[in-house]
Amino acid sequence: MAAIPLNDVEIKEREKSIVIKGKQKKQLICDTESIAGCVSQRACVYCGARVVLNPVTDAVHLVHGPIGCASYTWDIRGSLSSGSELYRNSFSTDLKEEDVIFGGEKKLASAIDQLVEKYRAELVFVYSTCIVGVIGDDLEAVCKAAAQKHGIEVIPVQSSGFIGNKAAGYRAACDALLRLIKPGGRQVKKREKCINYLGDFNLAGEAWIIRNYLRQMGVEVNVTFTGDSRYTALKKAPEACLNIIQCAGSMNYLASKMKELFDIPYINVSFLGLEDTADSLRRIAEFFNDSEITRRTEELIRSESARVKLIVEGYREKFRGKKAAVYVGGGFKAISLIKQFREIGIEVVMIGTQTGRKDEYETINELVNDGTVVLDDANPTELERFMTEKGAHLLVGGVKERPLAYKLGVAFIDHNHDRKHPLSGFVGAVNFAEEVYSTLCSPVWKYVR
Amino acid sequence: MKKETVNVRNATENPCHMCMPMGGILPFKGIERAMVILHGSQGCATYMRRHIAGHFNEPIDVASSSLNEKGTVYGGEGSLKQGLDNVRKLYNPGVIGILTTCLAETIGEDIDRIAANYVDERKPGNLTIVPVSTPGYGGTHFEGYWVTAKTIVGKLAQKTKKHRKINIIIPNISPADIREIKRILHLMDVEYTMFPDFSDTLDRPFEKPYLKIPRGGTKPADISRMPGAPATVEIGITVDDSVSPGKYLEEQYGVPLYRVPIPIGLENTDRFIEVIRKITGTPVPESLELERGRLLDCMIDSHKYNFQGRSVIFGEPELVYAVSATCLENGVFPVVVATGTRNRKLTALLKAKSAACPVEPHIINEADFTQIREMARQKKVNLAIGHSDGRYLTEKEGIPLVRMGFPIHDRVGGQRLLSVGYTGTAMFLDRITNTLLENKYKNYRSGMFEKFYHASNE
Numbered sequence: 001m002a003a004i005p006l007n008d009v010e011i012k013e014r015e016k017s018i019v020i021k022g023k024q025k026k027q028l029i030c031d032t033e034s035i036a037g038c039v040s041q042r043a044c045v046y047c048g049a050r051v052v053l054n055p056v057t058d059a060v061h062l063v064h065g066p067i068g069c070a071s072y073t074w075d076i077r078g079s080l081s082s083g084s085e086l087y088r089n090s091f092s093t094d095l096k097e098e099d100v101i102f103g104g105e106k107k108l109a110s111a112i113d114q115l116v117e118k119y120r121a122e123l124v125f126v127y128s129t130c131i132v133g134v135i136g137d138d139l140e141a142v143c144k145a146a147a148q149k150h151g152i153e154v155i156p157v158q159s160s161g162f163i164g165n166k167a168a169g170y171r172a173a174c175d176a177l178l179r180l181i182k183p184g185g186r187q188v189k190k191r192e193k194c195i196n197y198l199g200d201f202n203l204a205g206e207a208w209i210i211r212n213y214l215r216q217m218g219v220e221v222n223v224t225f226t227g228d229s230r231y232t233a234l235k236k237a238p239e240a241c242l243n244i245i246q247c248a249g250s251m252n253y254l255a256s257k258m259k260e261l262f263d264i265p266y267i268n269v270s271f272l273g274l275e276d277t278a279d280s281l282r283r284i285a286e287f288f289n290d291s292e293i294t295r296r297t298e299e300l301i302r303s304e305s306a307r308v309k310l311i312v313e314g315y316r317e318k319f320r321g322k323k324a325a326v327y328v329g330g331g332f333k334a335i336s337l338i339k340q341f342r343e344i345g346i347e348v349v350m351i352g353t354q355t356g357r358k359d360e361y362e363t364i365n366e367l368v369n370d371g372t373v374v375l376d377d378a379n380p381t382e383l384e385r386f387m388t389e390k391g392a393h394l395l396v397g398g399v400k401e402r403p404l405a406y407k408l409g410v411a412f413i414d415h416n417h418d419r420k421h422p423l424s425g426f427v428g429a430v431n432f433a434e435e436v437y438s439t440l441c442s443p444v445w446k447y448v449r
Numbered sequence: 450m451k452k453e454t455v456n457v458r459n460a461t462e463n464p465c466h467m468c469m470p471m472g473g474i475l476p477f478k479g480i481e482r483a484m485v486i487l488h489g490s491q492g493c494a495t496y497m498r499r500h501i502a503g504h505f506n507e508p509i510d511v512a513s514s515s516l517n518e519k520g521t522v523y524g525g526e527g528s529l530k531q532g533l534d535n536v537r538k539l540y541n542p543g544v545i546g547i548l549t550t551c552l553a554e555t556i557g558e559d560i561d562r563i564a565a566n567y568v569d570e571r572k573p574g575n576l577t578i579v580p581v582s583t584p585g586y587g588g589t590h591f592e593g594y595w596v597t598a599k600t601i602v603g604k605l606a607q608k609t610k611k612h613r614k615i616n617i618i619i620p621n622i623s624p625a626d627i628r629e630i631k632r633i634l635h636l637m638d639v640e641y642t643m644f645p646d647f648s649d650t651l652d653r654p655f656e657k658p659y660l661k662i663p664r665g666g667t668k669p670a671d672i673s674r675m676p677g678a679p680a681t682v683e684i685g686i687t688v689d690d691s692v693s694p695g696k697y698l699e700e701q702y703g704v705p706l707y708r709v710p711i712p713i714g715l716e717n718t719d720r721f722i723e724v725i726r727k728i729t730g731t732p733v734p735e736s737l738e739l740e741r742g743r744l745l746d747c748m749i750d751s752h753k754y755n756f757q758g759r760s761v762i763f764g765e766p767e768l769v770y771a772v773s774a775t776c777l778e779n780g781v782f783p784v785v786v787a788t789g790t791r792n793r794k795l796t797a798l799l800k801a802k803s804a805a806c807p808v809e810p811h812i813i814n815e816a817d818f819t820q821i822r823e824m825a826r827q828k829k830v831n832l833a834i835g836h837s838d839g840r841y842l843t844e845k846e847g848i849p850l851v852r853m854g855f856p857i858h859d860r861v862g863g864q865r866l867l868s869v870g871y872t873g874t875a876m877f878l879d880r881i882t883n884t885l886l887e888n889k890y891k892n893y894r895s896g897m898f899e900k901f902y903h904a905s906n907e
Binding site for chain 1: 539584
C-alpha cells in the first residue's frame with residue numbers, strides 16, 4: 001500500500017492531528033479545540049460531565065437550561081443500578097425565552113424544591129448548560145440556598161458547553177464528586193483490602209463483573225465511580241486503601257486529587273481483553289503483597305482463562321487477514337482494543353479518539369504497526385477516507401459512526417455507552433470475539449461486495 | 450370565555466419535546482446538495498446528529514461553528530465564517546443552512562449580517578446560504594422544523610411565470626411516507642414540487658461509491674419557482690400562520706393555499722385526494738378506489754378488536770392530530786392526547802373532531818412524560834402511540850407502545866414506517882390492532898383464571 005500523502009488533507013489545520021506510524025517523525029497534537037466546520041464527532045463539556053455523573057443512581061440530575069440538553073440525554077445509556085432508578089429520569093428547568101431575559105435563578109430554585117420534595121433525594125447535581133453563565137445565573141448561590149433549605153447536598157456542575165471540550169466536562173464532574181466526598185472534618189477510618197474502582201459506568205453490569213473477580217481475590221470494592229454508586233457509598237470513598245482507574249481520561253484527575261487529599265495511591269487498569277484483564281488483576285494483587293490474595297488471583301485467572309481462551313482462539317482462524325479501524329471516545333479503550341484485536345488475530349490499521357491524551361497517543365504509537373493511521377478528533381470525511389485507503393473490514397465506534405461504516409460496507413462494533421452487552425473481563429472478551437464474528441462474518445456482506 | 454390553561458411547572462420531568470435547531474436540521478436535509486452548520490458549541494451538533502442517526506440509520510453530517518469561550522465573549526463571527534469555509538471544502542454543497550442555538554442567540558449573534566458579509570467577502574459563486582434563527586429556548590423541534598421550512602422558501606422563492614406544478618409541503622413524516630405520497634400523486638398524474646423531500650436523502654439505498662451528501666432532495670431551482678404554482682397543499686393544519694411556508698407563498702405571491710392533515714386515516718386520506726382532485730381536475734384512478742376499499746375492509750375486519758383500545762397519543766401536534774383522527778374513526782378512542790409544545794390549533798381541532806366520541810380526550814399541551822404517565826394511569830389507558838420515548842410508559846405502566854413518529858431509536862426501521870394513504874393507513878391500523886391482540890393473548894389465560902376460577906373458589 002502506498003503511503004498516504006497527508007498534504008492533501010482537506011483542512012490544513014487538521015494535519016497536525018493525523019500521523020502515520022513510521023512515516024513521519026512529527027508528534028500528534030491532541031486535546032485541542034475542535035475546528036469549526038470540520039464536523040467533529042465530539043460532544044461538549046456538558047456531555048462529558050453528564051456521562052461521568054449520571055450513573056450515580058439515587059441522585060436527582062437536574063439540567064439547568066433549555067430543553068435540548070436534557071432531551072438528548074434521557075436514559076440513553078446502559079448503566080445499570082442495583083437500587084434506585086432515579087438517575088434514569090431526565091430533569092430540566094426547560095428555560096424559555098422569558099427566563100433567558102429575566103434570569104433563571106428563581107425557576108431553578110423552584111425546580112429543586114419540586115424534585116426534592118417529590119423524590120426525597122439526598123443529593124442533587126445541577127448541570128450548567130451554555131447559556132447559564134451568559135445570562136448570569138449564580139448557580140453556586142442557588143444550590144447553596146437549596147442545600148440549606150432542604151438539609152441535603154445540592155452540587156453545581158460547571159459544565160457550560162463552550163468552556164472547553166468533552167474532557168473539560170470530565171474535570172467538572174470530578175470537581176463535583178470531590179465536593180461530595182470531602183469528609184469535612186469527619187475522621188476517615190481506612191478499610192483494609194478495600195478499594196475504589198474509578199472509571200467504570202456499569203454498562204451491562206461491567207462493574208459487577210469486576211467486583212465479583214475482586215471478591216474472589218479477597219478484595220472488596222468500596223465504591224465504583226460512578227457505575228451503580230449511591231450517595232452514602234460515595235461519601236465513604238476516602239476510606240479505601242487503593243484507587244484503581246479504568247477510564248483514565250475521565251478519572252485520572254479525581255484519582256490524583258484523592259491521592260493528594262486522602263493519601264490514596266492509584267494504579268491504572270483495563271479489563272478489556274484477556275491480556276489486559278489478567279495483567280490488571282495481577283497488578284492489583286501485587287499492591288497488597290499478600291500471598292493469599294496472590295494465590296486466589298492466580299487461581300481466578302487460571303480457571304477463567306481456561307474457560308474462555310479456547311473460545312476466543314477458536315475465532316482467530318475465522319478472522320485471518322482482517323483489518324480493523326477504531327474510533328472511540330477515550331485513550332484507554334483505544335489502547336486496550338489494539339491488544340484485544342491482536343488476541344483474535346486482527347490488525348488495527350486506523351485508530352483515533354475524541355479525547356485521548358498525549359501519553360495515551362504515545363502508547364498507541366508504540367503498539368500499532370508501521371503504516372497505521374493515528375488521528376485525534378477525526379471527522380466523517382477522515383474516517384471514510386482512511387478506512388477506505390487502509391482497507392479496513394471493521395470499525396469500532398459509537399452511534400454516529402455506525403451508519404457510516406455500514407454505508408461503506410464495513411462491519412461494526414458498538415463500543416459505546418448505549419450497548420447492552422458487557423465487554424469487560426473474561427466474559428467480555430468472549431462477547432467481543434462473538435460480536436466481531438457476528439458482524440465480520442455475516443452473510444449479508446457477500447451481497448454488497 | 451374560558452382561558453386557555455397554561456401548563457405550569459418548575460421542572461420538566463422526562464421531556465416530550467426537543468429543541469428548535471433539531472427540528473431545523475430536517476428541512477435542510479430535504480434539499481438537494483445541502484449541508485447544515487449549527488452556530489453554537491460543538492455539543493449541540495453532535496447530540497442532534499446522534500439522535501437523528503439513531504432514527505434514520507443514516508450518517509447525519511451536521512457541522513458546528515464549535516464556539517469556544519473566546520467566541521462567546523467576543524462574538525462568534527470568525528468561528529462561523531471559518532466553519533462555512535471548511536464545510537465548503539469538505540462537502541462542496543449548493544446550499545448551506547445556518548441554524549442558531551441557545552448560545553448564539555443569547556450572545557446576540559446576527560447571522561443574517563454575518564452570512565451576507567461572508568458572501569461579500571468570499572464570493573462563493575453558486576452557493577446559497579440560508580440563515581435561520583432557531584434559539585433552543587424559543588420553541589420545540591416542531592416550531593424549529595416549520596420556521597426553517599418557511600425561511601428556506603422565503604429565501605429561495607422568486608416571482609416566476611405560472612406553471613403547472615402544485616406545491617406540496619411535507620411535515621416531519623417518514624421517508625417511506627413521503628415516497629407513498631409521491632406514488633399517490635403519480636397515480637393521479639399530478640405534477641408537483643415537493644418540499645422538503647428527505648425521502649431519498651435520509652433513507653438511501655446501499656450503493657457504491659459512498660456519497661458524503663446523498664442524492665435526492667428538492668432542487669433549489671424548484672423551490673425558487675414555487676410562487677408560480679397553481680396552488681400549495683400544505684400538510685400541516687396545526688402549523689401557525691407565522692411559520693407556514695404555504696401562508697408565506699399565499700401572502701407574498703397569491704398562491705392559493707389548501708391546508709390538510711397528514712393523510713393517515715380514511716377521512717384524512719379522502720380529504721388529501723379530494724383537494725388534489727379539486728386543484729387539478731383529474732379523476733381519482735380506479736387503483737386508488739381499490740386501495741380505499743381494502744382499507745375499509747381492514748377497518749371492518751378489525752373493528753371489534755380496536756374497540757378494546759384506550760389510547761394515549763403523544764408527539765408533534767401534526768402527527769398527534771392525524772393519529773387521533775385515525776383512532777377516532779376506528780373506535781380506538783384516544784383518552785389522553787399530549788404534545789410537548791403549546792398548540793392552540795391542535796386543541797381546537799381535536800375538540801371538534803372528537804365531539805361525537807363517547808369519551809372526551811384529555812388534551813395536554815406542553816406535556817412531559819411524567820404528566821402523560823400520570824394521566825394514562827388515571828384514564829386506564831391500554832395502548833400508547835408515539836415515538837420511542839414512550840417506552841417509559843411500557844416500562845413503568847406496562848402499556849404497550851406502537852412506535853410512530855420521531856425519534857424511533859430503540860427499534861430499527863423508523864425511516865421505513867409506512868402510515869399514509871389508504872394502504873399506509875391499513876398497515877398502521879394493523880400495527881395497532883396486532884398490538885392490542887398481542888396484549889390480549891398475553892394475559893388471556895392467566896387473567897380469566899384469576900378473575901373467575903379463583904373467584905368461584907372463594
